[in-house]
Amino acid sequence: MLETENYWKHKINELAKLKKDSNNEDVKRWEKEVLEPWNEKTNNNEEYSTTSDIDVKTSYSKSDIQTNKDKSMPGEFPFTRGPYPNMYRGKKWTMRMFSGFGTPEDTNNRLKYLIKNGQTGLSIAFDMPTLYGYDADNDRSKGEVGKCGCNISSLKDMEILLKDIPLNQVSTSMTINAPASILTAMYASVASKNNIPLNELRGTVQTDILKEYIAQKEWAYPPKDHMRIVRDMMEYCTKEMPKWNYVSISGYHIREAGSNAAQELAFTLANGFTYLELGQKAGLKTEEFAPRLSFFFNCTMNFFEEIAKFRAARRIWATVLREKYGVEKGPALALRFHTQTSGASLTWQQPMNNIVRTAIEALAGVLGGTQSLHTNSFDEAWALPTEQAVKVALRTQQIIAEETGVIQSADPLGGSYYLEHLTNELEEKAYRYFEKIDSLGGVISAIEKGYLQKEIAETAYQSQLAIEKEKEVVVGVNKYTEEEEDKIEILKVDDEAQKIQVNRLKQLKKDRDNNKVKEALDNLRKAYENNDKNCMYETIKAVQAYATLQEIVDVGRDVFGEWKEPQIF
Amino acid sequence: MERTSNILNGNHKMSRKIRILVAKPGLDAHDRGVLVLCRAFRDAGMEVIYSGLLPTPEQVASIAIDEDVDAIALSLHNGAHLTAFPEVKKYLEEKGANEIAIIGGGIIPEEDKEELEKNGITGNFGPGTSMDTIIEHIKKVTKK
Numbered sequence: 001m002l003e004t005e006n007y008w009k010h011k012i013n014e015l016a017k018l019k020k021d022s023n024n025e026d027v028k029r030w031e032k033e034v035l036e037p038w039n040e041k042t043n044n045n046e047e048y049s050t051t052s053d054i055d056v057k058t059s060y061s062k063s064d065i066q067t068n069k070d071k072s073m074p075g076e077f078p079f080t081r082g083p084y085p086n087m088y089r090g091k092k093w094t095m096r097m098f099s100g101f102g103t104p105e106d107t108n109n110r111l112k113y114l115i116k117n118g119q120t121g122l123s124i125a126f127d128m129p130t131l132y133g134y135d136a137d138n139d140r141s142k143g144e145v146g147k148c149g150c151n152i153s154s155l156k157d158m159e160i161l162l163k164d165i166p167l168n169q170v171s172t173s174m175t176i177n178a179p180a181s182i183l184t185a186m187y188a189s190v191a192s193k194n195n196i197p198l199n200e201l202r203g204t205v206q207t208d209i210l211k212e213y214i215a216q217k218e219w220a221y222p223p224k225d226h227m228r229i230v231r232d233m234m235e236y237c238t239k240e241m242p243k244w245n246y247v248s249i250s251g252y253h254i255r256e257a258g259s260n261a262a263q264e265l266a267f268t269l270a271n272g273f274t275y276l277e278l279g280q281k282a283g284l285k286t287e288e289f290a291p292r293l294s295f296f297f298n299c300t301m302n303f304f305e306e307i308a309k310f311r312a313a314r315r316i317w318a319t320v321l322r323e324k325y326g327v328e329k330g331p332a333l334a335l336r337f338h339t340q341t342s343g344a345s346l347t348w349q350q351p352m353n354n355i356v357r358t359a360i361e362a363l364a365g366v367l368g369g370t371q372s373l374h375t376n377s378f379d380e381a382w383a384l385p386t387e388q389a390v391k392v393a394l395r396t397q398q399i400i401a402e403e404t405g406v407i408q409s410a411d412p413l414g415g416s417y418y419l420e421h422l423t424n425e426l427e428e429k430a431y432r433y434f435e436k437i438d439s440l441g442g443v444i445s446a447i448e449k450g451y452l453q454k455e456i457a458e459t460a461y462q463s464q465l466a467i468e469k470e471k472e473v474v475v476g477v478n479k480y481t482e483e484e485e486d487k488i489e490i491l492k493v494d495d496e497a498q499k500i501q502v503n504r505l506k507q508l509k510k511d512r513d514n515n516k517v518k519e520a521l522d523n524l525r526k527a528y529e530n531n532d533k534n535c536m537y538e539t540i541k542a543v544q545a546y547a548t549l550q551e552i553v554d555v556g557r558d559v560f561g562e563w564k565e566p567q568i569f
Numbered sequence: 570m571e572r573t574s575n576i577l578n579g580n581h582k583m584s585r586k587i588r589i590l591v592a593k594p595g596l597d598a599h600d601r602g603v604l605v606l607c608r609a610f611r612d613a614g615m616e617v618i619y620s621g622l623l624p625t626p627e628q629v630a631s632i633a634i635d636e637d638v639d640a641i642a643l644s645l646h647n648g649a650h651l652t653a654f655p656e657v658k659k660y661l662e663e664k665g666a667n668e669i670a671i672i673g674g675g676i677i678p679e680e681d682k683e684e685l686e687k688n689g690i691t692g693n694f695g696p697g698t699s700m701d702t703i704i705e706h707i708k709k710v711t712k713k
Contacts, residue, residue, distance in 0.1 A: 128596035128647050128649075129596060132596050132623075134596070140596060141596070142649075142652055143595070143649035143651065143652025143653060144647055144649045147647055147648035147649060148647050216598060217598030217600060217622055218598055256601070257600075257601050258601045258604075258605075347696070347697055348695045348696040349697050381676070381696055382676065382678065383648070383678065457601075457604045460601050460604065460605055461608045461609075464605045464609075464700065468700055477697040490678060492678075493648065564621070565621065569604055569607045569608070569617070569619045
């Protein structure tokens with residue numbers, strides 16, 4: 001195993017050397033004798049680049065990839081071409097539509113609707129109060145209950161949310177980060193109540209707190225304290241819930257916050273390495289826990305760069321795990337990921353166009369070999385989606401899967417000169433970022449210094465400028481615009497959910513054994529105060545005593561303090 | 570509070586740059602837009618104060634008064650604009666800072682715009698609005 005800093009340098013040099021060796025004679029001739037005269041004739045001198053500033057040439061040839069050392073097939077190290085040898089022939093991706101709004105009853109109905117329409121995995125969105133760990137009756141929750149997702153204030157709500165859903169047959173994804181340990185405890189508690197053994201529970205909880213500090217910014221405590229709770233979840237779930245993916249390392253939000261493809265790739269994988277080190281430091285066996293780390297990427301409009309990003313991610317993960325972390329073999333090496341099409345690419349103007357954008361992005365996700373997919377609905381620049389809009393989005397996936405034939409061959413674009421070139425370029429850019437992040441003292445230190453946040457904000461500003469200056473076209477926004485906007489029907493979530501949730505909490509606080517709640521919260525405090533103790537067990541007890549989400553998070557706020565982000569602007 | 574009295578004097582604004590507070594008054598950390606706007610406002614010659622994440626409407630009003638701003642640009646993507654934006658206005662009025670202009674933006678459905686306008690919150694720009702449009706609007710509403 002090489003010293004960290006040396007390892008990244010070594011990789012950068014290795015990749016640079018491959019490039020130098022490439023032989024361009026034939027291409028140079030073509031450029032001079034054929035291309036240049038033609039460019040003159042067609043009056044073409046435009047220069048193009050990808051979102052990550054990779055120059056795009058007029059055409060690519062064998063010479064661009066002849067130094068490729070990676071000759072792997074699908075299902076082979078370093079898994080550039082896919083984690084499984086037969087890919088979608090063996091198993092199609094899971095069609096997993098993210099949903100949630102209003103009360104737990106509302107979301108329970110939507111989940112059942114999606115199952116009825118052929119969805120194969122559940123994915124639950126929570127509202128802002130839940131994401132931040134505030135109860136529905138808190139002042140801060142005013143106007144926000146149920147607006148952006150389902151509100152969960154206690155185990156009672158989780159019981160309603162999961163009513164009549166066979167937890168041993170579905171796989172459930174919960175998009176929750178700061179309070180991930182608490183929501184996992186609630187999910188497990190509902191299963192226990194229904195006599196379903198915890199080791200049968202399949203699903204994913206996002207838990208990726210690092211990307212919260214970097215991009216989505218929904219946190220409760222400072223980074224180190226959150227990471228300790230993640231460590232405890234990793235230990236607990238490895239032992240008790242072995243089919244539960246307890247961290248979904250997310251590039252999605254990093255991209256939505258404005259980064260480019262290379263930044264999404266690099267920052268996400270750097271976070272991945274950080275969780276890996278966390279587990280190793282906690283004494284977990286890498287081959288046991290690392291397969292439970294999965295990834296979640298964005299897929300946006302720059303078609304080929306996105307596909308290349310997925311391929312590069314798999315190659316880098318496998319290579320670094322083997323070379324730097326000593327994982328010789330096993331499923332941990334094969335990076336698996338969920339994809340969501342880009343919300344930021346959707347436009348408010350001419351919303352029906354978003355169906356097309358989503359279809360193109362979804363196709364790139366599939367060609368990139370995703371294991372599960374959420375397709376956004378066309379009305380989501382306006383509001384949470386209506387049922388009709390969700391159905392079109394789900395049908396988009398079904399059309400790709402059933403009508404286009406793209407799933408018949410694994411990594412069908414592998415070997416494309418252009419795509420392979422982009423894969424190599426993104427790989428190199430990622431290694432440069434890893435080196436930079438390490439030079440700042442690692443991911444957490446880079447967060448504390450605001451480096452990652454500033455990098456993203458800079459890219460976001462530059463791409464907005466490009467749109468304003470019409471260097472980048474967004475159809476319906478800065479080109480092909482219309483005076484009159486198309487009218488679409490949008491989903492309105494009223495404040496009824498808030499009333500219902502507040503009343504339910506009132507009732508809950510009357511009905512529960514408040515002494516038991518106090519005792520459970522006291523024990524949780526002691527667990528939080530003792531860094532060597534695993535806090536999951538006391539979290540579960542507090543949840544089962546019907547302590548509310550906020551009561552639990554408040555204990556943490558008290559013990560750990562709150563996080564103030566470094567100045568970004 | 571010395572600065573507050575400055576506002577009350579009213580005539581200091583002609584000679585200085587537009588001072589603007591940018592804030593998201595709620596549990597909403599979708600800050601890509603506001604960070605871009607902060608840069609754009611600064612590049613347009615304004616003095617920009619960014620509240621940082623997760624202030625309450627009351628805190629936003631206090632910062633605005635302490636910083637003696639001409640305008641507040643509020644953004645929300647979480648559907649709470651009808652509650653949170655008027656609250657900022659309410660706190661400003663309570664503290665006697667009626668003349669600070671409030672400009673809204675974010676994911677605001679057409680039918681909510683009228684309601685916000687009634688509360689004295691102007692602009693209410695949706696996604697895809699050009700930065701120039703927003704900057705022009707701010708210049709207009711801060712001109713006394």
